[in-house]
Amino acid sequence: MMNIPVKKPRAYFKWQNLVLVITLLLLLVSALPNFYGKQANIRLTPRSEASKPVTPQAIKALFSGQQLSGQDLSGEELSGQAQLLDRISVTQAYTDILVPDEAARIRAEKVLKDNFSGDYLVSTVITSDAPAWLQALGGEPVKLGLDLSGGVLFVLDVDIEQALTERLQQISLSLKSMAMEHKLRGVKVAVTGQSEISLTLADNSRQSLKPLLAEINRVYPELTPTSISTRQLKLNHADPELVKFRQQIMKQTIKTMRGRIEELGITEAVTQQQGKNRIRIELPGVHDPEQAKRIIGATASLEFYQLAENSRAMGVKRIKDENGRGLLLNSQAVFTGANIKNAQSGRDQMGAPLVNLTLDNAGGKKMSAFSKANIGKPMVTVFSEFYRNQNNEAVKKSKVINVATIRSHLGAQFSITNMPSLQEAQELALLLRAGSLTAPVTIVKQQTIEATLGADNIDKGIKALTLGIVLTLVFMLVWYRGLGLIANLALALNLMSLLGLMSLLPGAVLTLPGIAGLVLTVGMAVDTNVLIFERIKEELKRGRKVLSAIEAGYKHAFATILDANITTLITGLILYAIGYGAVKGFALILCLGILTSILTGVFVSKALTNMAIRENKDKLLGVTL
Incomplete structure (x- = not known):
């Protein structure tokens, strides 16, 4: 049978080989830290x-x-x-x-x-233990997940409804102040539903309703008037606004949790949403669950108030200080912990613990204006947190941690003094740096995995991976002879490349299901070579010479390999997007393994074949093709 002329393997562009070599070297160097203790x-x-x-x-x-x-x-x-x-x-x-x-x-x-x-x-x-040159390059080993390194798992429930109630109460206080500014008398503001506020006006206040409504629409565009009469105005959140509010609460809570975890010095943590109102937190390498629980589960917030006797605003908040003395506070806070940009614990000149605060631009302006107008008057710092009572209801508990007289015009930096202890000052500073939580959170699940169990998981996973690799190498060598040698070398490069790619990606974490993904990757990588080699055998049976059959085999099998891997990659991406925990770890290795399998199984394998077989010979390295 006549051979169809094809491009010789030696015509394979040198720049392609150079790209492959550079890519493999980069991945291999990034994989090296995993082999040092x-x-x-x-x-x-x-x-x-x-x-x-x-x-x-x-x-x-x-x-x-x-x-x-x-x-x-x-x-x-x-x-x-x-x-x-x-x-x-x-x-x-x-x-x-x-x-x-x-x-x-x-x-x-x-x-x-x-x-x-x-x-x-x-x-x-x-x-x-890695050499200095490797550490200078910034090489890091693959981060191990909770099931491999041991640690703590938390599942938090976010009380979004309580956050919405708190939000409506704050809005109602603001509406009372607006009514006072418009000189409306006898105004009654009440939260009448889960997403509704009712304003009842006096008879002599009808003419001022339109200006008040215009200001409400400007300040709170998310509120929609649903019922307007001569004396009553009802405002509520539309369904799209409620959905948006819940999404914002979850995003803010996850961001705050990640900030707190970073403050604890844990870099391999996994924090992700689970369902509509739950957050899953995995803390690998943490063996003091009580410390993590105390920081992660805290729903602390900080607010700064003016004494009601020095304010003409509507609404009074009653609270007792640490000595049991009753205080009347303006119901609206001057500013809150949301305006705090940085917080550091320390000691004053007398050695007493304190917290140094730095406010953002908006908070600095509020503090500047307030302190300038209230020099010589006290400002009260209130620390609040939520806890669950016997009926499993979220209850807000507030305590006064500081009553200080404003001595001078303050700006964006000032201190909270009279802290009970340095440890409490450090924890308060940590919580304020990470951000306060708008919604109460409750730890509904806590699981501790010991480091010894993680080591056992690693040992079993490596044994399974080793067994799979050995059997695969033997099969490829026996069945495909000389080409099997190239496939085995490509497989080794594939595993090293996958390890290096995981080391390069900051969010990649190796879990026990991820090791199962490694085993699957071995099979997928070999499957790529099997498709190519079977195609080469078919071309040889058709009468082609060895070089021509190899070129045709790689060319014609590539489309099939690409289709199969793309469909698997789509499945892996879907699993990674909607899954969590073990599913996410498996999907990550699966997707990365597909990329490295195509790289080594097709391109690297072809380059190695072209280097080893330059003539139409029947043997490769003494082994029959």
């Missing part, structure tokens, strides 16, 4: 300049009493039974304690916090 150092940092770093002798004595052992830099063994510490190093600023594994870190950290948390900050510093 990490060391966990527990760091003791003095909280004040007066304190000195803890000495190795003090730590030896502490862990000797705990029947735990280790060795310092000189190699001296600590007495005891269990090996907990590797070495202790001391600098002028801190003390570092190297531990051998995660279980030892948890035990040692607990002992140190119980004994040193008052005067020292106990933190964990992770260092990599």
Whole structure:
């Protein structure tokens, strides 16, 4: 049979090979950090300049009493039974304690916090064993999910209806002030439904209704008048506005939660919406669930009020200070925690804890105008949070944390003093930096996964992946002989490329279902080569020479491979978009695996074939084709 002339493999453009080499090198370098281990150092940092770093002798004595052992830099063994510490190093600023594994870190950290948390900050510093040049490139290993590294899972319920009620109450107070500004007497404002506000006017106020309605439409365009009579005006949220409000509440809550998690120093966390009003939070590597629960579950907000006796606005808020003294506050806050741009804890000149606040542009203007007009008068700082009562109802609890006299004209920066303790000042600053929550949240599910379980999951996943790879390599070598060697090399490059791609993507997290996706990726990558090699065998049976059959096989099989992978990629993208947790982890590996399989299974495999087979010969590396 006559062979149809085709372009020779050696005519494959060199720039294409150069692009492939550069891409593979980039992915391989980014995958290298995954092959180096990490060391966990527990760091003791003095909280004040007066304190000195803890000495190795003090730590030896502490862990000797705990029947735990280790060795310092000189190699001296600590007495005891269990090996907990590797070495202790001391600098002028801190003390570092190297531990051998995660279980030892948890035990040692607990002992140190119980004994040193008052005067020292106990933190964990992770260092990599990777060479300096690789660390200089910024290489990071793949982030492990909750099921592989251990940690805590929270599911939060967001009370959107309570947020809507709070919003309507704030609007009603604002409407009372508007009515007062328009000199309307006997105005009654009430929240009459889940999304409705009713205004009842006195008989002598009819003429001022239109100007008031015009201002309401300007300030609150989301409110729609549904019933207007000579004395009564009803305003409510239309259904599209309610949907928009609920979406905004969920977005704001998720953003706030992510901010709080970042303040905790957790970079591999997963925070995503689950259903209409729930949020799923995964905190890999967290082994102190109470601390995370205290920060994540807090629904704290901060408001600054003027005493009612110094204000002519309508509405009074009654509250008691820490001494039980009753205070009458203006019902409308001067500004709230939403205007706070930054918050840092610290101490004043007398050593008392405080929180230094920095306001945004709008908050700074409000504070400037208010303080200028109220020098010598008090301003009350109120801290509020929601909690669930015995009937599972959201109840707002407020307390006065500061009553300060305004001594001068203030701007965007000022301080909250008289904080009970430095820890409370630090937690308040953290919450204010991350943002206050508009809607109350309730932790409806909490699950802790131990690090040992995560290590067991990794071990089983790697065994499954290794078994799948070995069987696949053997099959390809036996069935396709010489071409199978190229397929196996392409498969190895595929796995390395996938690992490197996951390391490059900041949002990629490897989970246990993700390992299952890796196993599936191996099968998909081999399937790509199977389609090509079977096509090559068909072309050889038709009488083509080896070079011609290889070129035709890659060319004609590509369309089929592309169609199959695109349909699978669409499915993976849908799973990633609507799924969460395990489904999302699996979909991520599936989608990335499809991309790397096409890269290595088609383009890299073809380049390797063209390099290995340059003549119409029957053997490749001594193996029959």
